[in-house]
Amino acid sequence: METVNFVLGGLGGQGILFMTKVLAQAAMKKGLRAMGAETHGMAQRGGSVISHLRLGDVESSLVRTGSARFLLALEENEAYRNIPFLIRGGSIYANAKKDHFPRPEVKPYLDKKGIIYRSVPAEEIAMSLGTPMSSNLALLGFFSAFREGPLTYEELRETIDQVSPDRFKEMNFKVFDTGYKEGSKERS
Amino acid sequence: MMREEIFLGNGAVALGLVEAGCQVVTSYPGTPSSEILPEVVRLVKSEGLDTYVEWSTNEKVALDNAYAAAISGKRAACCMKQVGLNVAADSLMSAAYIGTTGALVIVSCDDPGPHSSQTEQDTRLMARLAKVPVLDPSNPQEAREMAKLAFDLSEEFKIPVILRPAIRVCHARQNLTYGPLKSSDKKASFKKDPGRWAATPRFRFILHGELNEKLRKIARRFETLAAYNFHDLEPGKKYPLGIIAGGVPYSVMRDILTEEDRKDIPLLKIGTPYPFPEGLALEFMAACEKVMVIEETDTVIEYFLRDREKVLGRLSGHVPSEGELVPQVIYGLVSNVLKELDLKPLTGDGDQEAFELVKGLDLPIRRPTLCAGCPHRASFFAIRKGRAKAIFTSDIGCYTLGLNLGGVDTCLDMGAAITMASGFYHAFAQDHVEQPIVATIGDSTFFHSGTAGLLNAVYNKSRFILVILDNEITAMTGMQPTPGIGIRADGSKGNAISLERVVAGCGVDFIEVVDPYDIKSMSGILKKATKYVKDPAGGVAVIIARHPCVIANRKEAIPEPIKVTVTEDCVECSFCLDRFECPALYKDEELGHTAVNEILCTGCGVCLEICPKGAIVEA
Numbered sequence: 001m002e003t004v005n006f007v008l009g010g011l012g013g014q015g016i017l018f019m020t021k022v023l024a025q026a027a028m029k030k031g032l033r034a035m036g037a038e039t040h041g042m043a044q045r046g047g048s049v050i051s052h053l054r055l056g057d058v059e060s061s062l063v064r065t066g067s068a069r070f071l072l073a074l075e076e077n078e079a080y081r082n083i084p085f086l087i088r089g090g091s092i093y094a095n096a097k098k099d100h101f102p103r104p105e106v107k108p109y110l111d112k113k114g115i116i117y118r119s120v121p122a123e124e125i126a127m128s129l130g131t132p133m134s135s136n137l138a139l140l141g142f143f144s145a146f147r148e149g150p151l152t153y154e155e156l157r158e159t160i161d162q163v164s165p166d167r168f169k170e171m172n173f174k175v176f177d178t179g180y181k182e183g184s185k186e187r188s
Numbered sequence: 189m190m191r192e193e194i195f196l197g198n199g200a201v202a203l204g205l206v207e208a209g210c211q212v213v214t215s216y217p218g219t220p221s222s223e224i225l226p227e228v229v230r231l232v233k234s235e236g237l238d239t240y241v242e243w244s245t246n247e248k249v250a251l252d253n254a255y256a257a258a259i260s261g262k263r264a265a266c267c268m269k270q271v272g273l274n275v276a277a278d279s280l281m282s283a284a285y286i287g288t289t290g291a292l293v294i295v296s297c298d299d300p301g302p303h304s305s306q307t308e309q310d311t312r313l314m315a316r317l318a319k320v321p322v323l324d325p326s327n328p329q330e331a332r333e334m335a336k337l338a339f340d341l342s343e344e345f346k347i348p349v350i351l352r353p354a355i356r357v358c359h360a361r362q363n364l365t366y367g368p369l370k371s372s373d374k375k376a377s378f379k380k381d382p383g384r385w386a387a388t389p390r391f392r393f394i395l396h397g398e399l400n401e402k403l404r405k406i407a408r409r410f411e412t413l414a415a416y417n418f419h420d421l422e423p424g425k426k427y428p429l430g431i432i433a434g435g436v437p438y439s440v441m442r443d444i445l446t447e448e449d450r451k452d453i454p455l456l457k458i459g460t461p462y463p464f465p466e467g468l469a470l471e472f473m474a475a476c477e478k479v480m481v482i483e484e485t486d487t488v489i490e491y492f493l494r495d496r497e498k499v500l501g502r503l504s505g506h507v508p509s510e511g512e513l514v515p516q517v518i519y520g521l522v523s524n525v526l527k528e529l530d531l532k533p534l535t536g537d538g539d540q541e542a543f544e545l546v547k548g549l550d551l552p553i554r555r556p557t558l559c560a561g562c563p564h565r566a567s568f569f570a571i572r573k574g575r576a577k578a579i580f581t582s583d584i585g586c587y588t589l590g591l592n593l594g595g596v597d598t599c600l601d602m603g604a605a606i607t608m609a610s611g612f613y614h615a616f617a618q619d620h621v622e623q624p625i626v627a628t629i630g631d632s633t634f635f636h637s638g639t640a641g642l643l644n645a646v647y648n649k650s651r652f653i654l655v656i657l658d659n660e661i662t663a664m665t666g667m668q669p670t671p672g673i674g675i676r677a678d679g680s681k682g683n684a685i686s687l688e689r690v691v692a693g694c695g696v697d698f699i700e701v702v703d704p705y706d707i708k709s710m711s712g713i714l715k716k717a718t719k720y721v722k723d724p725a726g727g728v729a730v731i732i733a734r735h736p737c738v739i740a741n742r743k744e745a746i747p748e749p750i751k752v753t754v755t756e757d758c759v760e761c762s763f764c765l766d767r768f769e770c771p772a773l774y775k776d777e778e779l780g781h782t783a784v785n786e787i788l789c790t791g792c793g794v795c796l797e798i799c800p801k802g803a804i805v806e807a
Binding site: 013021083103133 | 192194196197219220222223303304326327356357359360361362363436438439440442443444514515516519536537538539541542543545546548549551552554555556557559666787
């Protein structure tokens with residue numbers, strides 16, 4: 001399989017590491033080789049946090065700029081900040097209001113590079129379900145609806161089942177599925 | 189039975205330690221090393237092994253404890269971050285001379301960037317200084333294998349061995365398979381030999397000679413250690429350019445050459461930079477007209493290459509001497525060298541357009557900040573308000589972020605809040621200037637290296653206020669327990685050490701314990717402490733600001749959350765945003781004044797005390 005690079009961006013405390021874990025675990029279950037790089041320490045105290053995930057036969061854990069197929073951003077500015085990672089024809093999935101994203105200044109560049117951009121109000125979804133800290137799962141559900149990349153909705157859902165503590169399981173599914181439904185609406 | 193699991197790099201190191209039968213693992217937490225010991229604990233518990241684990245009070249303590257086990261014939265390891273090895277350097281240098289009977293592996297994790305450290309220092313240089321072998325893994329799987337190699341080398345040559353995973357190994361994730369785990373069954377046996385274990389300087393000379401001989405033998409071994417030192421030269425072929433790399437930059441370089449399909453550029457990997465496998469390097473250099481060296485973070489391999497005419501690296505200005513060599517940086521450096529040598533260029537354009545675009549967006553810089561509800565915020569607010577003119581010496585931990593609140597003027601190294609406070613005191617007192625000084629230090633940092641400085645300050649008649657920010661946890665590095673709460677690395681109960689008694693034992697006569705959430709009381713005690721510091725009979729005043737960390741222990745930290753709101757009395761002075769900087773307070777453009785983000789607000793209620801207009805109230 002050709003290497004598939006993910007970059008996940010957000011702010012400390014938004015659950016970037018959990019999102020990366022779900023993707024990596026699902027890939028492993030599928031028999032793929034997974035390599036990733038995380039942010040720990042000082043930066044986790046509310047600063048910009050970025051996580052890299054590479055599926056395929058690679059040696060290094062870091063994604064080089066210009067080579068990420070997917071950028072999943074839990075915050076709008078972090079989506080923009082990480083644009084240089086995207087490869088021609090890559091995709092951005094961002095937690096942002098539909099009509100606001102992306103800022104007009106970046107559109108020409110994205111269009112020129114054939115980069116697809118999609119956004120979902122993941123935080124609003126999570127909040128409306130009473131679990132404001134779960135916007136990561138809403139975004140992941142949304143992403144899975146477009147059937148891009150090597151991991152399917154079912155595979156990701158199964159992994160959420162495995163990695164969620166029992167008391168959060170039901171809620172995690174609910175948020176993930178609501179994100180998925182939003183994506184499915186947009187896709188059809 | 190084989191299992192597959194996605195390991196954090198530090199988990200892979202832990203797996204390697206346990207697979208090697210390591211019987212004793214000691215550590216002091218520090219990014220990027222902190223997860224190694226907890227991962228050892230997890231593996232040891234799941235297998236029911238009797239491996240001894242401890243969070244030691246500091247890195248020197250960790251090394252000495254592991255060393256004693258290693259001269260009792262056991263397999264022992266101690267884990268720390270690169271600057272932690274500075275603290276343990278005294279032990280390391282001496283242990284190298286004396287050697288071991290069992291095995292001692294020191295895992296010292298580097299932080300190129302730096303991401304979470306005060307320096308970018310290179311552990312490989314420390315190994316060279318101490319004259320001990322060092323292994324430099326490129327990814328988690330290799331770190332795991334090298335951990336086992338390190339034990340074998342240490343045991344065979346009776347010498348401490350350093351494993352130095354850099355942050356991109358420590359915090360990488362990789363799926364690994366592993367089988368049943370077993371610890372070594374070596375029993376402790378210490379053979380008295382004071383001539384060695386307590387060698388006097390005259391015998392140290394002899395031990396130094398023995399150490400040098402060990403290194404010569406290990407160097408020969410490394411020449412043929414094909415698993416970690418290898419190149420892909422074709423016999424007899426000559427190349428205009430070859431690349432030598434080690435550690436994380438090797439894995440990046442390997443990926444770039446594969447992606448670009450550049451078989452015309454041979455690559456030499458150095459997995460054991462010291463003692464240096466010079467023969468292999470000479471063989472590589474003989475086949476290449478020029479050689480580019482890519483290593484993190486200092487010049488180690490480059491120094492060992494004698495033919496400087498051929499070498500393109502830091503010394504020739506082809507590689508930057510600071511900062512992390514992330515893939516796009518390495519890509520750019522190789523591109524430049526290829527251009528300079530008039531060789532076929534790489535295919536990428538360096539993504540300059542995208543970088544320019546992002547730069548032009550003026551995105552907000554997200555500086556790290558203390559969490560909502562953090563008791564340190566309350567302490568800093570009171571300190572800043574009560575002692576505005578003081579010099580604020582501080583220390584290493586979450587509370588370094590008191591910088592944002594104007595409550596931190598210095599941060600040198602572990603324990604320096606106290607030592608620098610006494611240094612400042614004497615520097616000003618010499619000129620008959622009464623300079624107020626307030627030092628802040630965390631509980632774990634105080635246990636790590638606060639006491640020597642504190643008793644020195646008392647002994648030498650310094651005068652300052654020391655606030656020990658006691659959140660009952662080592663928070664920044666991921667919530668490790670402290671001696672203060674007495675929980676041990678494996679979760680069992682140890683003996684809790686009373687901060688008050690330690691402080692009293694250092695000779696301090698003014699000790700007050702206060703809950704910093706109660707800003708009024710904290711301010712009152714600060715006033716009292718100020719008086720004591722100025723009093724002819726006074727001295728160092730210690731305030732223990734005790735409140736649990738909200739992340740580690742939310743329920744205990746905030747048993748009854750208070751709902752707060754901002755009223756129309758808010759005049760948008762931004763005082764709360766600048767001086768209190770709670771992530772839950774923000775300027776609401778629609779409301780036209782400050783508001784509370786209910787998702788982020790923990791309900792600590794401390795902000796009720798801070799608004800000059802009284803606009804922050806209970807909802």
